Amino acid sequence: MSSTKVAPTSSDLAHKVALYRSQYALRQFEKRAYDLFLEGLVKGTSHLSIGQEAIAAGVAAAMRSDDWTFATYRGHAHTLARGVPMTPVFAELMGRTNGLMAGKGGSMHLTSVEHGVMGSYAVIGAHLPIACGAAWSAQYRGTEQVAVAFFGDGSTNIGAFHEALNFAAVWKLPVIFFCENNLWMEYTRTSEVTAVANPAADRASAYGLESIIVDGNDADAVFEVTSAAFARARAGEGPSMIEAKTYRHGGHSRADPGKYRPDEELAEWMTKDPIPLYRTRLLEAGVSEDELVLIENEVDAEVDLATDEAKAGGVPGEDLLLKDVWADGGASWRN
Amino acid sequence: MAELTFRESIARGIAQEMRRDESVVFLGEDIGAAGGVFKGTVGLIEEFGGVRVRDTPISEQAILGAAMGAAMTGLRPIAEIMFSDFFAVCWDIVANEIAKSRYMTNGQMTFPLVIRSGNGGGLRFGAQHSQSVENWAMMVPGLKVVVPSNAVDVIGLMAASIRDNDPVIFLEAKALYSSKMDVPDGEIVDTLGTAKVLREGSNATLVALGAMVPRALEAATELAASGIDCTVVDVRSLVPLDTATILREVSATGRLFTVEENPRLCGWGAEVASIVADEIFYDLDGPIVRITTPHIPLPAADALEDMAIPSVERIVTTVHKSMNS
Numbered sequence: 084m085s086s087t088k089v090a091p092t093s094s095d096l097a098h099k100v101a102l103y104r105s106q107y108a109l110r111q112f113e114k115r116a117y118d119l120f121l122e123g124l125v126k127g128t129s130h131l132s133i134g135q136e137a138i139a140a141g142v143a144a145a146m147r148s149d150d151w152t153f154a155t156y157r158g159h160a161h162t163l164a165r166g167v168p169m170t171p172v173f174a175e176l177m178g179r180t181n182g183l184m185a186g187k188g189g190s191m192h193l194t195s196v197e198h199g200v201m202g203s204y205a206v207i208g209a210h211l212p213i214a215c216g217a218a219w220s221a222q223y224r225g226t227e228q229v230a231v232a233f234f235g236d237g238s239t240n241i242g243a244f245h246e247a248l249n250f251a252a253v254w255k256l257p258v259i260f261f262c263e264n265n266l267w268m269e270y271t272r273t274s275e276v277t278a279v280a281n282p283a284a285d286r287a288s289a290y291g292l293e294s295i296i297v298d299g300n301d302a303d304a305v306f307e308v309t310s311a312a313f314a315r316a317r318a319g320e321g322p323s324m325i326e327a328k329t330y331r332h333g334g335h336s337r338a339d340p341g342k343y344r345p346d347e348e349l350a351e352w353m354t355k356d357p358i359p360l361y362r363t364r365l366l367e368a369g370v371s372e373d374e375l376v377l378i379e380n381e382v383d384a385e386v387d388l389a390t391d392e393a394k395a396g397g398v399p400g401e402d403l404l405l406k407d408v409w410a411d412g413g414a415s416w417r418n
Numbered sequence: 419m420a421e422l423t424f425r426e427s428i429a430r431g432i433a434q435e436m437r438r439d440e441s442v443v444f445l446g447e448d449i450g451a452a453g454g455v456f457k458g459t460v461g462l463i464e465e466f467g468g469v470r471v472r473d474t475p476i477s478e479q480a481i482l483g484a485a486m487g488a489a490m491t492g493l494r495p496i497a498e499i500m501f502s503d504f505f506a507v508c509w510d511i512v513a514n515e516i517a518k519s520r521y522m523t524n525g526q527m528t529f530p531l532v533i534r535s536g537n538g539g540g541l542r543f544g545a546q547h548s549q550s551v552e553n554w555a556m557m558v559p560g561l562k563v564v565v566p567s568n569a570v571d572v573i574g575l576m577a578a579s580i581r582d583n584d585p586v587i588f589l590e591a592k593a594l595y596s597s598k599m600d601v602p603d604g605e606i607v608d609t610l611g612t613a614k615v616l617r618e619g620s621n622a623t624l625v626a627l628g629a630m631v632p633r634a635l636e637a638a639t640e641l642a643a644s645g646i647d648c649t650v651v652d653v654r655s656l657v658p659l660d661t662a663t664i665l666r667e668v669s670a671t672g673r674l675f676t677v678e679e680n681p682r683l684c685g686w687g688a689e690v691a692s693i694v695a696d697e698i699f700y701d702l703d704g705p706i707v708r709i710t711t712p713h714i715p716l717p718a719a720d721a722l723e724d725m726a727i728p729s730v731e732r733i734v735t736t737v738h739k740s741m742n743s
């Protein structure tokens with residue numbers, strides 16, 4: 084996202100205004116993605132982060148530009164939060180040549196290596212060990228880079244989660260395991276199928292890690308707790324696991340209305356919507372309404388422009404079909 | 419020149435590449451101080467240290483996930499999966515993650531990594547430690563698959579696999595670990611995707627892989643004594659596949675016999691047979707015949723395992739029968 088153009092009152096406040104901008108942009112992007120899905124322009128599937136933006140924004144703000152993000156299929160927000168422009172992400176969702184991966188990956192596999200977004204992974208848990216590998220390479224080369232793997236509460240019950248945690252702990256890898264606990268898997272409540280109350284944090288001690296729980300709807304809290312984890316990782320003190328409590332406002336994917344969730348639960352979490360809460364906090368801290376409106380207008384215009392640019396992209400042709408199976412750029416398996 | 423076993427060649431090949439390239443690292447279970455369960459990695463931790471040759475927990479997904487993450491960020495990892503049957507517990511990382519990610523990201527990532535594994539039967543280990551799984555790997559777009567049949571090729575193909583910028587599944591026939599060969603001194607680097615003609619004949623072409631190569635050669639010697647002169651092609655690399663050599667050698671004799679250790683269905687020979695039938699059908703003088711392990715899990719008892727895996731005797735009788743009918 085482009086940096087804020089608002090004159091900061093102090094560097095701390097400027098940081099917070101930037102965090103607001105980031106969260107607001109993620110929200111507006113996702114809302115537009117949903118509209119495009121309903122219009123039939125985004126095909127296949129999409130998993131939105133509406134309600135969970137404080138996590139993507141807060142963690143990204145704590146990252147060095149050469150750190151690595153490993154996301155899940157619910158990865159639009161994490162991709163954008165690292166600075167990937169909106170146009171190629173919209174275009175990827177729409178399967179256009181100006182997409183982030185020219186339409187070859189789609190919504191669930193957003194990747195932008197130049198921004199440190201090392202992939203979005205759609206098989207539950209797989210990217211946790213992969214993030215360990217990136218962390219291993221940073222450790223081996225002494226670069227002090229850190230890998231962050233985001234995953235949901237439901238993902239704590241797959242083997243790869245447990246393999247990765249033990250592996251990272253014994254190799255003391257600079258990796259942060261970040262659980263976005265939105266209470267639900269797809270259509271089943273995670274607590275119904277999980278042996279412990281806090282699916283990530285309660286498992287931490289099994290791997291010799293501190294149990295860290297944070298309010299995932301508070302970008303400042305997320306930023307703070309994650310910054311400490313980055314510092315530990317860079318200092319060679321090994322992995323951390325953070326569990327953030329949050330909620331997705333919409334369904335699991337596509338047009339799922341999420342009707343399986345009790346109305347009161349949704350209503351309660353809507354009162355904890357991270358974006359209005361953060362906006363109020365900024366106003367109380369002395370940021371003017373005008374500044375915030377200006378930011379919101381800028382972001383809205385950015386979303387509109389990106390939508391138009393993405394729609395203008397071409398339809399991928401056969402040249403892309405057989406491209407880049409192999410490092411030589413081709414797909415040939417015989418002579 | 420020194421006589422080396424197949425297993426000693428593995429360590430030699432890895433060491434050759436680790437010496438020339440700091441980005442080559444090696445991870446797996448019991449590969450360090452223990453020198454590998456098959457003693458294929460003896461001496462590596464002593465020479466390169468525990469940072470580059472690193473023992474892992476029994477966590478195959480973590481091992482291969484770590485190899486993938488390291489490869490996408492600039493290292494050239496070699497990962498060991500002790501027995502190739504165990505690919506089944508980490509196949510997501512192999513088939514969905516490593517194999518697909520370059521394509522899905524439109525070429526943003528490269529995965530210069532090697533996964534080496536003990537493959538196949540002959541050791542009476544029973545069904546869960548004996549299968550030949552080269553066909554599992556061959557059918558996944560995005561994986562290269564290399565299967566050496568002798569100690570010299572182990573070194574050269576290992577070097578080529580490590581230097582290659584794509585993921586390579588490197589399958590070592592366990593039955594060959596103690597086979598010996600004179601190995602030249604100095605650096606050995608081979609080329610992926612090249613089959614080798616080990617024997618030229620005029621009546622039939624035996625196309626074999628891995629542990630089946632020495633058996634095909636022995637069978638060819640016996641067949642020659644009874645007047646059937648065979649070419650023997652060592653496939654060496656299933657992906658990329660050297661179809662040019664195979665097609666040329668089959669055209670020359672007019673007959674193709676594949677000798678495969680994998681269970682029957684979807685074995686690599688089926689793909690070779692299909693290519694031959696498609697492209698040089700009119701050069702054939704008789705049916706294409708596949709000699710494979712039957713479509714069964716491998717039994718443990720030596721008598722049964724020997725019945726299952728193509729033997730020299732079975733190759734000889736099958737070729738005889740087919741050529742004389």
Ligand SMILES: Cc1ncc(C[n+]2csc(CCOP(=O)(O)OP(=O)(O)O)c2C)c(N)n1
Nearest residue numbers: 157205206207235236237238265267268269
């Ligand atoms: C190995 C595997 N099993 C099942 C699925 C299907 N699936 C996709 S998302 C999902 C729910 C995951 O829930 P959670 O980890 O809480 O993440 P969230 O979607 O809430 O972000 C399931 C079961 C999958 N993608 N991979």
